[in-house]
Amino acid sequence: xxxxxxxxxxxxGPASHSVWxxxxxxxxxxxxxxxxxxxxxxxRLADEMGFDWVTVAxxxxxxxxxxxxxxxxxxxxxxxxxxxxxxxxxxxxPILDPVRVAEEIAMVDTLTQGRVIAGLMRGSPNxxxxxxxxxxxxxxxxxxxxxxxxxxxxxxxxxxxxxxxYEYRTICIWPRPLQQPHPPIYIxxxxxxxGEFAARLHxxxxxxxxxxxxxxxxxxxxxxxxxxxxxxxxxENIIYRLAMHVAPTDEQAIEEMREAGGGLPSVxxxxxxxxxxxxxxxxxxxxxxxxxxxxxxxxxxxxxxxIDKGQVLVGAPDTVLGQIKRIRDILGAGILDMVVASQxxxxxxxxxxxFGTKVLPRMQEL
Amino acid sequence: MPAQQxxxxxxxxxxxxxxxxADGFRIRYREAGSGEVxxxxxxxxxxxxxxxxxxxxxxxxxxxxxxxxxxxSPVNDRSASMEELAxxxxxxxxxxxxxxxxxxxxxxxxxxxxxxxxxxxxxxKAVVVVGPxxxxxxxxxxxxxxxAPERAAELLYAHPDRQPPIPPLAPEIxxxxxxxxxxxxxxxxxxxxxxxxxxxxxxxxxxxxxxxxVTPPAGAHLFREILPNCHLVMVYDAAHGIDADRxxxxxxxxxxxxxxxxxxxxxxxxxIIYP
Numbered sequence: 001x002x003x004x005x006x007x008x009x010x011x012x013g014p015a016s017h018s019v020w021x022x023x024x025x026x027x028x029x030x031x032x033x034x035x036x037x038x039x040x041x042x043x044r045l046a047d048e049m050g051f052d053w054v055t056v057a058x059x060x061x062x063x064x065x066x067x068x069x070x071x072x073x074x075x076x077x078x079x080x081x082x083x084x085x086x087x088x089x090x091x092x093x094p095i096l097d098p099v100r101v102a103e104e105i106a107m108v109d110t111l112t113q114g115r116v117i118a119g120l121m122r123g124s125p126n127x128x129x130x131x132x133x134x135x136x137x138x139x140x141x142x143x144x145x146x147x148x149x150x151x152x153x154x155x156x157x158x159x160x161x162x163x164x165x166y167e168y169r170t171i172c173i174w175p176r177p178l179q180q181p182h183p184p185i186y187i188x189x190x191x192x193x194x195g196e197f198a199a200r201l202h203x204x205x206x207x208x209x210x211x212x213x214x215x216x217x218x219x220x221x222x223x224x225x226x227x228x229x230x231x232x233x234x235x236e237n238i239i240y241r242l243a244m245h246v247a248p249t250d251e252q253a254i255e256e257m258r259e260a261g262g263g264l265p266s267v268x269x270x271x272x273x274x275x276x277x278x279x280x281x282x283x284x285x286x287x288x289x290x291x292x293x294x295x296x297x298x299x300x301x302x303x304x305x306x307i308d309k310g311q312v313l314v315g316a317p318d319t320v321l322g323q324i325k326r327i328r329d330i331l332g333a334g335i336l337d338m339v340v341a342s343q344x345x346x347x348x349x350x351x352x353x354x355f356g357t358k359v360l361p362r363m364q365e366l
Numbered sequence: 367m368p369a370q371q372x373x374x375x376x377x378x379x380x381x382x383x384x385x386x387x388a389d390g391f392r393i394r395y396r397e398a399g400s401g402e403v404x405x406x407x408x409x410x411x412x413x414x415x416x417x418x419x420x421x422x423x424x425x426x427x428x429x430x431x432x433x434x435x436x437x438x439s440p441v442n443d444r445s446a447s448m449e450e451l452a453x454x455x456x457x458x459x460x461x462x463x464x465x466x467x468x469x470x471x472x473x474x475x476x477x478x479x480x481x482x483x484x485x486x487x488x489x490x491k492a493v494v495v496v497g498p499x500x501x502x503x504x505x506x507x508x509x510x511x512x513x514a515p516e517r518a519a520e521l522l523y524a525h526p527d528r529q530p531p532i533p534p535l536a537p538e539i540x541x542x543x544x545x546x547x548x549x550x551x552x553x554x555x556x557x558x559x560x561x562x563x564x565x566x567x568x569x570x571x572x573x574x575x576x577x578x579x580v581t582p583p584a585g586a587h588l589f590r591e592i593l594p595n596c597h598l599v600m601v602y603d604a605a606h607g608i609d610a611d612r613x614x615x616x617x618x619x620x621x622x623x624x625x626x627x628x629x630x631x632x633x634x635x636x637x638i639i640y641p
Contacts (some may be wrong), residue, residue, distance in 0.1 A: 144602055151600060157598060159600055160597060160598065162616070162618075164615075170597070
């Protein structure tokens, strides 16, 4: 199995984590700068410890994550992360210019000498408000944008694009991706529609902040669809994202994780603005599996319950390795994308160190 | 989910039908609109007026020929080559009293269109090729005309369910059209033809459907590499029947290209939301 460290670049100063957009009246440039340096240090540490990937993602208007453009953080990492792959999981492509996304990923792929993983995402419901995009068109925009990005990476002659949502007269990007024909592409495949699309286009599958049970059902559907499309995904085609905290003993790890509020915010980003979430839901954004998708995003519980659901890895190294094996057995994921509880400060950093020395070598042999 | 059906509002353009004599052939054509002339050449399936043709006829005079040997016309064993057939089609245009024109050719018709432009470079203002079979990668898929209607629909359209059924053609018409297309289309790479294309002076717009399995977009680069002034455009979510799958998208870009030539690269639509 492979391990990825995901840092959202959480704003570590005092700020509201219960509303979206979060007002900037408590914002401090010093806290923001310090938080970004912490992220860079953690990524540097993860790289030194042997993590296979480091992960960045796009979120807007919230102290939960200060990487509204993950490409900028990925570019910064080219000077920090010397060995690990840089997973951009990802740009929220329906709200972005696809040609710009293709250019930026190609650029980071070249800067990292071909170490980019391209996660092309739809983004959480609230992100549709960010640049004033109609969420009803999210899936169609997503599918078109992804195919345009692929063509921008692979077609060497200038070409125009006459789409439904995107129209360009001539495209020919420089630089081009170093990895040929293009960096590995993953999409979030929580919904059946996404599973079908990923299977059809031979894309990797990602599951984030869900439960291992829900993800395993979606993964089964994705694998079935891949078979219908004539291919068999490997474990490395499946990423599972969850929270992680390791300490020398189970008791200490659990106590520290409780201190951090269980490793996940009490309210998911999507539900910090109920009016927005509800309006996005009524637009058809979630697709035909709306109940499961909304339940998944609201699935929060007590810490032990979260461990049981595979939402967090918590404990001493041996315990965490057992939790990882269980996830592998149920889900068959080849890559775990782990986010540490940034609010724990140095303890979160030590968790990366401890994971790197005591868990990672054994996990990589699984 | 957003609506995708394109044919909800009729265009309201009526096409008339006439015949013109050229090189001893009696050539059927359908016509609508007024203004600058766009000559249309159909693919291997024969003459068909699509919604894209109707939309284009709103801003120009559109003449869609039935190539001799297609449809109800007699077997054509006289056109010895694509070059000769193109000469006949140019003669038909002249017989209609037209001096200057643009040409749009679909699939098989793309090669007729390009030969017409090679033969009359001073008269032809611009060429549009749609799902063009004129230059092909080796081992491209079978022409849809050789398949049963259901299979042909699957190959022709990205969304066969959104298309009206393909009207069944009499077997002798199908056989006649297939034989003529196969005889005249030539090899995937036709060196003498390509040599002439390399000197073609007018701009060419080449449209490829992103889901086309007959003339797939993987072969699009050949047109850019061979033609001195070619604009490639991928029409998203369209298969080989590009103008049937995405008529508005096809008509809009063809109209813009024909109206503004190479200048169509520069957007002129306003970005103002509220004045």
